[in-house]
Amino acid sequence: MAKTNPGRFFEDYRVGQVIEHAVPRTVSGGERALYHALYPARHAIYSSDEFAKLCGLAESPMDDLIAFHTVFGKSVPDVSLNAVANLGYAEGRFHRPTWRGDTLRARSEVIGLKQNSSGKTGVVYVRTEGRNQRGELVLDYVRWVMVRKNDLAAPAPDTVVPELAAAVDPATLLVPEGLTFADYDTVLSGEPHRLRDYAVGEIIDHVDGVTIEEAEHMMATRLWQNTSKTHFDVTPRADGKRLIYGGHVMSMARALSFNGLANAQMIVAINGGSHANPCFAGDTVRAWSEVLDVAETGAPGVGALRLRLVATKDGSVGALKGEDGKYLSGVLLDLDYWALMPQ
Numbered sequence: 001m002a003k004t005n006p007g008r009f010f011e012d013y014r015v016g017q018v019i020e021h022a023v024p025r026t027v028s029g030g031e032r033a034l035y036h037a038l039y040p041a042r043h044a045i046y047s048s049d050e051f052a053k054l055c056g057l058a059e060s061p062m063d064d065l066i067a068f069h070t071v072f073g074k075s076v077p078d079v080s081l082n083a084v085a086n087l088g089y090a091e092g093r094f095h096r097p098t099w100r101g102d103t104l105r106a107r108s109e110v111i112g113l114k115q116n117s118s119g120k121t122g123v124v125y126v127r128t129e130g131r132n133q134r135g136e137l138v139l140d141y142v143r144w145v146m147v148r149k150n151d152l153a154a155p156a157p158d159t160v161v162p163e164l165a166a167a168v169d170p171a172t173l174l175v176p177e178g179l180t181f182a183d184y185d186t187v188l189s190g191e192p193h194r195l196r197d198y199a200v201g202e203i204i205d206h207v208d209g210v211t212i213e214e215a216e217h218m219m220a221t222r223l224w225q226n227t228s229k230t231h232f233d234v235t236p237r238a239d240g241k242r243l244i245y246g247g248h249v250m251s252m253a254r255a256l257s258f259n260g261l262a263n264a265q266m267i268v269a270i271n272g273g274s275h276a277n278p279c280f281a282g283d284t285v286r287a288w289s290e291v292l293d294v295a296e297t298g299a300p301g302v303g304a305l306r307l308r309l310v311a312t313k314d315g316s317v318g319a320l321k322g323e324d325g326k327y328l329s330g331v332l333l334d335l336d337y338w339a340l341m342p343q
Contacts, residue, residue, distance in 0.1 A: 005077070006082075006150075007077060007078075007081030007082045008078060008079070008081070008082065008147070009082050009147060009148055009149055009150035009151070010113075010115065010121060010122035010124065010147045010148065010149045010150075010154075011149055011150065011151055011154035011157075012150075013110050013113055013124050013147075013157075014110060014113075014157070015110055015111065015112065015113055015157075015158075015160050016109070016110065017109070017110040018107065018108070018109050018110075019075075019078045019079070019107060019108045019109075019110075019126075020107045021074040021075050021077070021078055021105065021106040021107060021108065022074070022077070023074065023225065024074075024103050024104065024105040024133075025070050025073075025074065025103065025104050025105075025225065026101065026102070026103040026104075027062055027066065027067075027070060027098060027100065027101075027102055027103075027104065028100050028101065029100055031062065031066050031070075031223070032046070032062060032063065032066065032100075034219075034223055035063055035065075035066055035223075035251070038216055038219065038220050038223075038248075038251070039251045039252055039254075039255040040208070040210065040255045040256065040258070041063060041251070041254075041255040041258075042190065042255070042258045042262070043063075043258060043262065043264075043265055043266075044188055044189045044190065044262075044265070045057075045060060045061070045265045045266060046060055046061065046062070046063045046064075046265075047060065048060055048188075051185070051188055051189070054183060054184075054185060054188075055179055055180060055181060055184070055265075056178040056179050056180040057097075057176065057178060057179060058178075059099070059100070061097035061098060061099055061176070062097070062098040062099065062100065062102075064094055064097075064266060064267040064268075065247070065250065065251050065254060065267070066098065067094070067098040067104065067130065067138055067139055068092075068139060068141075068247070069220075069223075069224040069226075069247050069251070070098075070104050070130070070224060070225075071104055071106045071128060071129075071130030071138070071139060072128070072143075072224065072226070072247060073224035073225040073226040073227075074104070074105065074106035074130070074225070075106050075108050075126070075128050076225075076226050076227050076228050077227050078108065079108055079124065079126055079128075079145060080145045080147065080228050081227060081228060081229060082147055082148045082150075082229065083145045083146060083147050083148075083228055083230060084121055084146040084147070084148060084230070085145070085146050085230070085243070085275065085278070086143065086145045086228075086246050086275055087123065087143075087144050087145060087146055087274065087275065088143065088144055088272065088273055088274045088275070089141055089142065089143050089270050089272060089273040089335075090141070090142045090143075090164040090165065090270075090271070090272050090273075091127075091140075091141060091142045091164055091165055091168065091270075091271075092139065092140070092141030092142070092168070092269060092270030092271075092273075092337075093139065093140060093141070093168060093172075093173075093174065093268070093269050093270075094138070094139045094174065094266075094267060094268050094269065095136070095137045095138055095139060095140070095174050096132075096136060096137070096138055096174070096176065096177075097176050098132070098138055102132045102133060102138075103132060103133040104130050104131070104132060104138060105130070105131055106128055106129065106130045106131075107128070107129060107131075108126040108127065108128040108129075109126060109127050110124060110125070110126055111125050111126060111127050111142065111160075111162045112124070112125030112144070112160045112161050112162045113125070113157045113158075113159065113160055114159045114160070114161055115149075115156035115157065115159070116146070119149070119152060119156070120148065120149055120152060121146050121147060121148055121149060122146070122147060122149065122156075122157075123144050123145070123146055123147075124144065124145055124147050125142065125143075125144045125160075125161070125162055126142070126143060126144075126145075127140065127141070127142050128140065128141060128142075128143065141270055142162070142164060164272075165271075166271070166272070167271040167272070167293075167306070167336065168269035168270075168271050168338060170293070170295035170297075170304055170306070170338065171295075173268050173269055173295070173297060173304055173338055174268060175268070175297050175298070175299040175302055175340065176266070179266075179299050179302060179340070180299060180300040180301060180302065181299075181300065181301035181302045181340075181341075181342035181343065182300040182301040183301075184263075184301060184342040186263065186342075189262055189263050189265075190258070190262040190263075191260075191262035191263055193260075193261075193262075193263060194263060194303075194341065194342050194343060195294060195303035195305060195341045195342065195343045196343065198291045198294065198305060199291060200291050200292065200293060200294065201290070201291065202290070202291045203288060203289070203290050203291075203317065203318050204257075204260040204261065204288060204289045204290075204291075205260070205288050205317045206256045206257050206258075206259045206260050206261075206286070206287045206288060206289065207259050207260075207286075208256050208259055208286070209256075209284045209285060209286040209315070210252055210256065210284065210285050211282065211283070211284045211285075212244055212248070212249075212252070212279060212280070212281055212282065212283050212284070212285060213281060214242065214281040216248075217231070217242070217244050217245060217248050217281065218231075218232075218242075220245060220247075220248045220251075221245050221248070224245075224247070226245055226247075228245070230242070230243045231243060231244070231245050241280050241281075242280070242281070243278050243279070243280070244278070244279040244280060244281065244283075246275040246279075246333065248279075249275070249279050249285060249311050249332050249333050250273075250311075250333060250335060252285050252287075252311070253285060253287040253309050253310075253311035253332075253333055253335070254267075254309065256285070256286065256287040257287055257289055257307075257309055260289070261289060261307070261339075263341050263342055264305055264307065264339035264340075264341050265339065265340055265341065266339060266340040267337050267338070267339050268304070268338050268339065268340055269337060269338040270335070270336070270337045271306070271336040271337060271338065272335075272336045273333070273334065273335040273336065273337075274327070274333070274334045275332070275333060276327035276331040276332060276333065276334055277313075277327060277329060277330075277331060277332055278332075279313065279332050283313040283332075284313060284315075285311050285312070285313060285332065286311070286312050286313075286315050287309060287310065287311050287312070288310050288312070288317045288318065289307050289308060289309050289310070290307070290308040290310070290318075291305065291306070291307060292306040292307060292308055292336065293305075293306035294306070295338075296343070297340070301342055301343050302340055302341075302342070302343065303340070303341050303342070303343040304338050304339065304340055304341070305338070305339050305341045306336070306337070306338050307336070307337055307338075307339060308334065308335070308336050309333070309334075309335040309336075309337065310331060310333065310334055310335075311331075311332040311333035311335075312330045312331055312332060313330055313332055314329075314330030315330075316328070316330050316331075319331075320334065
């Protein structure tokens with residue numbers, strides 16, 4: 001019997017299949033330091049224990065995307081080891097913060113399958129959840145990924161495409177226990193702009209750009225234990241390039257959004273997201289955001305802002321899709337999320 005695991009291929013998935021992912025991960029201040037070294041992340045609640053205490057928390061939690069990447073990485077060997085590309089996200093919710101010393105584990109359920117017309121690949125839809133050492137749900141989300149077939153003669157499965165909500169209902173957003181922005185300090189946070197200063201339809205150019213490097217991308221994928229071959233091995237691609245992990249672009253764009261959205265402190269939901277075009281080393285990532293909606297929460301002084309975060313490699317602002325409805329070639333990421341902000 002072979003001791004090694006080649007990973008699952010498209011024909012190995014079944015709707016309803018539940019996969020418990022291996023290797024739980026205990027996170028610490030080391031993850032935060034590396035995260036802040038890889039990205040220009042400066043949101044105050046994730047940078048300072050003292051600022052977090054001013055906001056009613058016991059200490060600074062881990063960056064929300066640290067939890068996301070950690071859980072995502074757990075799922076890669078079982079879901080996307082043989083992926084062509086990770087395509088999108090929906091119905092993502094952060095149920096509680098992740099703290100230093102928490103141990104995260106993950107499981108996924110296959111909720112949809114659709115073989116592509118070429119017969120060489122297919123799209124797998126999974127709902128992944130991450131839990132801590134107490135069994136508490138930390139986050140869950142749906143993602144879909146294009147996976148290679150190993151046996152091209154394997155019959156196509158019945159097509160099942162799940163119906164997914166266009167957005168997480170703001171009434172169901174989960175505010176961390178104890179969080180308050182009643183005494184929020186905008187001097188320490190870096191910008192004076194509060195929820196009331198943003199209007200639906202407003203577009204914010206985040207101005208700054210970062211050129212993606214191979215070394216940083218490789219460090220990031222290893223940090224999150226993301227073993228997808230397309231990020232490490234150049235041989236499967238005809239162009240001989242490593243595909244930059246989409247989460248690397250996501251974190252880079254989120255960090256760049258500090259310039260104009262410094263007070264969008266915590267991501268509490270991911271409504272949807274698409275990795276529109278591939279990113280490679282040498283591309284310069286810039287970002288802009290569009291305000292989609294505003295909402296109140298039951299926490300003191302805490303509101304919610306729904307944002308579309310767009311990462312580009314051509315520096316364009318405000319342009320997303322062409323007349324044919326397809327993403328423009330310069331668009332790398334289209335991410336729709338809810339963030340908590342002082343009212």
